[in-house]
Amino acid sequence: MDRETVERVARTAHIKLTEEEIQRYGDDLTEILTYFELLDEAPESDERGINPVEIADVLRDDEPRMDIDSDVLLRGMDTYEGYVRGPRLS
Amino acid sequence: MSMKSTLENLESVNSKYFMFHAKTSDTDPGDAKFLFSAKDNLTSKDMETCAGSRILEGYFPAFDATAIAKMREAGGKLIGKTNMDEFGFGTFSTNSGFEVPRNPYDLERACGGSSGGSACAAAVFEDHVSLGVSTGGSICCPASFCGVYGIAPTYGRVSRYGLIDYGNSLDKIGVLSARAGDLRKYINVIAGRDERDPTSCVQPELRNEGRRMRSVAVPREGVEGLSKDVESAFNAALDELRRMGIEVEMVDMPSLKYAMPAYYVLATSEASTNLARYVGMRYGHQDGDYSLKFDDFFSDVRSRYFGDEAKRRILLGTFTRMAGYSDRYYSKARQVRQVVIQDYKRVLKDHDAVLAPTMPFTAPRFDDISKMSALDNYKADYLTVPANIAGTPHMSVPCGYGSDGMPIGMQFVADHWDEDVLFTMAEEWDKEFEIRKPEVSA
Numbered sequence: 001m002d003r004e005t006v007e008r009v010a011r012t013a014h015i016k017l018t019e020e021e022i023q024r025y026g027d028d029l030t031e032i033l034t035y036f037e038l039l040d041e042a043p044e045s046d047e048r049g050i051n052p053v054e055i056a057d058v059l060r061d062d063e064p065r066m067d068i069d070s071d072v073l074l075r076g077m078d079t080y081e082g083y084v085r086g087p088r089l090s
Numbered sequence: 091m092s093m094k095s096t097l098e099n100l101e102s103v104n105s106k107y108f109m110f111h112a113k114t115s116d117t118d119p120g121d122a123k124f125l126f127s128a129k130d131n132l133t134s135k136d137m138e139t140c141a142g143s144r145i146l147e148g149y150f151p152a153f154d155a156t157a158i159a160k161m162r163e164a165g166g167k168l169i170g171k172t173n174m175d176e177f178g179f180g181t182f183s184t185n186s187g188f189e190v191p192r193n194p195y196d197l198e199r200a201c202g203g204s205s206g207g208s209a210c211a212a213a214v215f216e217d218h219v220s221l222g223v224s225t226g227g228s229i230c231c232p233a234s235f236c237g238v239y240g241i242a243p244t245y246g247r248v249s250r251y252g253l254i255d256y257g258n259s260l261d262k263i264g265v266l267s268a269r270a271g272d273l274r275k276y277i278n279v280i281a282g283r284d285e286r287d288p289t290s291c292v293q294p295e296l297r298n299e300g301r302r303m304r305s306v307a308v309p310r311e312g313v314e315g316l317s318k319d320v321e322s323a324f325n326a327a328l329d330e331l332r333r334m335g336i337e338v339e340m341v342d343m344p345s346l347k348y349a350m351p352a353y354y355v356l357a358t359s360e361a362s363t364n365l366a367r368y369v370g371m372r373y374g375h376q377d378g379d380y381s382l383k384f385d386d387f388f389s390d391v392r393s394r395y396f397g398d399e400a401k402r403r404i405l406l407g408t409f410t411r412m413a414g415y416s417d418r419y420y421s422k423a424r425q426v427r428q429v430v431i432q433d434y435k436r437v438l439k440d441h442d443a444v445l446a447p448t449m450p451f452t453a454p455r456f457d458d459i460s461k462m463s464a465l466d467n468y469k470a471d472y473l474t475v476p477a478n479i480a481g482t483p484h485m486s487v488p489c490g491y492g493s494d495g496m497p498i499g500m501q502f503v504a505d506h507w508d509e510d511v512l513f514t515m516a517e518e519w520d521k522e523f524e525i526r527k528p529e530v531s532a
Contacts, residue, residue, distance in 0.1 A: 006405070013362060013408040014369070014385065015401055016393040024406055027465045032406060035351060035465055037423045042348040047428035048421065051259050051289065052245050052481025053506055058288040067278055072152045078376040086371050087387035 001031040091216045093119035093167075100169060106197070106531070108189040109210040110170035112137040123165030126276075127211045128221040129204075130156055130171040131178060132263070133252040137168070140252045141254040142176040142204075144187035145395035146374035155252025156287070157221055157263045157280040163281045166219075172207025176397045177361065178256040178511055180204050180226050181470050182459050183232070185399040190456075194236060194528035195496055199453040202232030205266065205523035209236035212266040214530050219267045219276050225256045226353050227448075227474020229264045230486035234499025237488045237525060238515055240266040244506050245481030246293055248277070249284030257360035258263070258289075260353075260478055270520035273485065274298065274513035297510040302518070303442040305337035306502070311346040312446030312473060323490025323498040324447045330522060331445075339441065345426070345433040349476040352426035355410050356417045356479065362407030365400065368392065402464055432482045434503065442511050444503040446473055448486040452496035477503040485512045487519050491526060 001009075010017050017025065028071045078085045091099075093148050097117045104110045111130045112135075119125065128134065131141035133151035140146040158168060175185040183206025191210040193199040201210045205222030209232030212220045222229040233240025242264040250261055265276045278298065283291045308328070316324070321381035328338050370378040370391030378391045396404070410419035439442055450473060462470075477484040483506070486499040504511050 001409070005409070009405050009409045009412070012412070013404045014389045014392050015396070015404060017388045017401075021401070025402060028402060029406060031463065031465050032354070032468070033409075035469075036355065036419065038348060039351050039355070039419065039426065040282075041347070042422065042426050043353070043429050044422075045425040045428040045432070048424045049428065050424070052427065052479070053433060054292055055246070055289055056292045058285060058291045060285060068152045069278065075152070076148065076150055077372050084372055085376075085380070087378065087382060087384040090385055 001026045001033065093122060093125050095437045096125060096171065096215055099437060101339070103214060104170070107192050107194060107210050107214055109172055109191045109207040109214065109468065111140060111142070111173050111188050111207070113119045113170035114168065114456040120165055122167035123404050124217070124219065125169050125215070126161050126166045126219045126221065127170045127172050128168060129174055129206060129208050129223050131174065131223055131254040132158055132221060133254070134158055134168060134171060137171050139171060139187070140374070142174040142186045142188065142227070143395070143400065144394070145368045149374045151252070154302045156249040156284050160280050161221065161276070170211065172205065172211055172220060174207055175204035176400050177238070177254065177365065178204040178223065179361070179399045179403050180227055181231060181286065181467050182454070183207065184456065184459055187397050194530060196453070199496065200235065200459060202235035202449070204228040204455060206232045207497050208266050209233050209238055209240065211237040212236065212268055213528055218354050219265060221280070222264055222266050223253060224262050224264055224421065224478060225260045225357055226478045227260070227471050229266060229500050230448045230474050230484060230507060231481065232401050233266050233486040235453035235497065237497030237528070238266055238268045239270050239273055239485070239487055240264065241277060241485040241509070241512060242478070242483065243277055243509050244283065244293070246289045247296070247483070247507070247509070248280050249282070249287040249290040250285035251284055255364040258356040258364070259360060260357055267465040270487070270516040275437060277509060283443070298513070299510055300514050301511045303336055303511050303515045305339065305441045306331065306443045306445040307339055307341040308445050309341055309343040309346060311343055315450050316447060317451040319452060319492030319494070320447050320450060320498055323492070324500055327489035327500055334518065334522065341437055343433050343437060343444070345430045346476050348426045349430050349479050350469065350472045352423040352430070353404070353471070353479045355423035356427065358403045358407030359411050360407070362404045362411065364471050365404055427479050430476055434480050434482055435505070440503045442504065443515070446501060448499035448501040449473060450499060452492040452494060482506055483509045483512055485516060488523065488525050489515055
């Protein structure tokens with residue numbers, strides 16, 4: 001995988017790479033993707049399910065409930081006035 | 091060893107084998123009926139839960155995973171959360187942000203992965219059951235390397251509520267133990283429908299009829315590339331099965347060779363989206379630089395705390411889902427999964443299980459693992475990924491020991507929802523095969 005692609009993928013995935021990592025992951029991914037070319041010759045299927053077994057939609061009544069107290073959920077979080085703290089958007 | 095003495099010795103045993111990331115400090119079992127441990131990607135409200143990742147350091151969940159809650163309801167006492175590869179990304183439990191579990195038969199060797207700490211605990215502690223999780227072989231591989239029984243039930247049999255996802259369409263919670271009877275006993279405890287995980291809600295009832303295995307199919311593709319020790323132990327096990335009255339037939343399963351690349355495409359694609367939630371907010375480390383814009387804030391935290399293999403799999407999974415590449419990789423891998431399922435269904439029409447060695451070699455030494463490339467690591471999973479991609483129940487049972495004294499396992503794969511035939515096989519095999527317990531000292 002060329003340097004430009006590695007950098008593009010890393011940017012999309014929110015991973016900062018060092019020079020050494022760009023080179024190393026590029027080499028690793030090239031080797032791995034070359035092996036994955038085996039998929040090109042694999043038989044195709046009309047079935048393309050996401051899950052290996054049949055899955056049904058499960059719905060429940062839309063009734064509000066409190067499984068876990070919000071104070072308990074917020075206990076391990078960095079908060080500000082009861083809100084989860086996050087970075088600025090711009 | 092009594093439950094009390096197990097608890098009293100927990101610290102010293104762990105300092106030798108490093109099976110636990112977090113553990114109880116209780117020395118009194120109270121009214122517990124049994125002790126159990128659980129892989130550290132299952133949430134537990136009384137112990138830190140990190141899934142082997144430093145990015146989750148300091149995370150104390152507000153709730154128990156359904157499987158852990160059910161074990162507690164059955165009278166179990168959780169004694170520890172077991173070390174593992176970061177988020178399940180590995181074959182040897184060496185890709186951990188924390189301690190690496192040591193093989194009880196040789197401390198210089200790996201336990202296998204990614205439920206390595208669970209297999210270690212099952213082998214070391216008497217009367218112990220551990221919950222593991224398999225995405226591509228993470229229960230059977232360490233069970234094989236540590237000489238214990240391990241079962242990953244059908245995808246959807248056990249609720250994944252409270253499981254820190256690796257690949258949603260692949261993850262399965264199962265059981266590891268040195269006692270064959272524990273597989274049936276504890277899968278019965280943790281199985282069942284749970285409205286918090288819709289994938290658990292279509293399952294038929296778990297049968298406990300003691301259905302005997304009458305014939306097994308051994309795929310030619312599953313006996314290629316084996317070490318001499320594994321080949322020899324497996325052939326001896328086949329002879330034993332024949333002696334037990336089980337028919338053994340060699341078959342062709344041409345789809346199996348495509349399972350490994352398809353698995354790594356699906357697993358890393360799903361992982362790369364699942365791990366997008368770890369950005370230095372809400373869980374674990376929250377020490378990001380608030381002066382940075384959000385893109386840089388997220389990238390900074392993720393780059394500091396994700397380990398090497400996690401980054402590699404995130405990059406791989408992000409690439410295989412990208413516009414221009416997803417048809418070739420992700421879409422094709424989904425088709426291959428269906429082809430593999432059809433291949434299993436075809437063979438299982440005439441046989442009760444598909445059988446092959448669990449791993450192609452015995453537990454490797456840490457210094458040999460460090461010389462393996464990423465692709466070498468992935469290729470080591472070629473025997474365990476097909477059943478995982480198919481979502482079929484599979485079980486590793488100890489079947490011999492190598493010239494190096496290390497345990498060897500064989501893996502039975504049954505049809506969807508047919509765990510009963512695997513439980514019964516384990517119980518019958520246990521009467522014929524004697525496990526050589528490791529010499530355990532604290």
